[in-house]
Structure formats: C-alpha cells, structure tokens
Amino acid sequence: GQQLNQSPQSMFIQEGEDVSMNCTSSSIFNTWLWYKQDPGEGPVLLIALYKAGELTSNGRLTAQFGITRKDSFLNISASIPSDVGIYFCAGPPRYMDSNYQLIWGAGTKLIIKP
C-alpha cells in the first residue's frame, strides 16, 4: 500500500542533542499527524497539524506543516532517554473519500547512544 516517505530511517543521537526528521508525499495532505510508538504498544499521537505553514509545539517537540502541503517536519530538542522509540508521520490525503483512512510513513527509529 501507499506510504509516506519518512527520513531518516533511524538516528543515533547523544542525550541532550536536538533531533530533526521529515515526511514527504507526492499527494497533498490537509492534515499531518505525528505519532510515537514504543515497543509492545500502539502509536500515541504527539502533534496534529491542520493548516499549511502551521508550527505547533508539544513540550520539547515542534512540528511544522509544509507550505506545499506535501511535507511535514518534526523536531525534538534536548533529547532524553524516554524519547527512544519509533516516530511516524501520518495523514489522510485529499484524494481519499474518508478522512479517517490514514496513510503512514515507515517510521524514524530514534536510538540514544549510551
């Protein structure tokens, strides 16, 4: 099935470093969602974006809805050990009849170096 292009696939970072990841699509999206999934659990919504150009923060996390509506970015500042996990972007593309049928990226795995 179709997926969003998410990069990087994985990141090794030092505690305290800032993290950036992005998500792109060939289709226009009206909504961009960022989720985090921990092992053995379902995804948890971190940030939802509804407007092109929108910049939204949730604690140390900041996400942006790209102007072209075909991309989105997630930044994590001053990473801590509990940030470890897999981050997914998702959204309902405009061409879908139902806006509840989300399309997902393959995820960015965040690993903190010991």
Add this chain to the structure above:
Amino acid sequence: DAGVTQSPTHLIKTRGQQVTLRCSPISGHKSVSWYQQVLGQGPQFIFQYYEKEERGRGNFPDRFSARQFPNYSSELNVNALLLGDSALYLCASRSFWGASYNEQFFGPGTRLTVL
C-alpha cells in the same frame, strides 16, 4: 478508565488457518478502525466501523473481514492465512464520527505469527 483493549496479545497460526482478533474500544466510543503493521513498516488501514456499519475499507483482499457489535466492540477475521499476514494488528477507537484525531486512541495490538 480503561483504554482500548485487544485480545489475544499474541497468536501463532499455520498457513491456511483462520483467525479472529478482538477489540474493545474505550467506553463511549462508537468508532473502531483496524490497521495492519508489518515489522519495520507503518500501519496500513484495513477497516473502519462506526455505529456497527462499515465506513471504510483499505486495499486488502476479501480474506479480511470485520464486524462491530451493538456494544461497539469489534472483531477482525482473516481466512486462509498466508505467511505475509504475520503482523501486529492494531485497533483504534474514536468517540464519534466527527471527532478529532486527538480523540482517537490505539490499542496495544495483537501480534499474529503465521508459520
């Protein structure tokens, strides 16, 4: 309040068998969606049910079917299992049809292994 619950947690089946996965949404939630998450990939949408009616279907073969009961719980059935059906099956519940994504919550999933 309890979150979304799914059963069983893990399941091992052999090719050709049939499997039924269960989901109990958050109390008061009327919409349930099912997703398949193959290892190393993001979830793929399978079905959405609202008020016991199918409201959406992803690109999956007819071997996949689902239903929603009067108490809003849901079952996902997969017939004639293939090795490629091995995945984490996620259930998500949402309070009502127009609810925002902030009001959609995922269960922990059922890990299905097909041998």
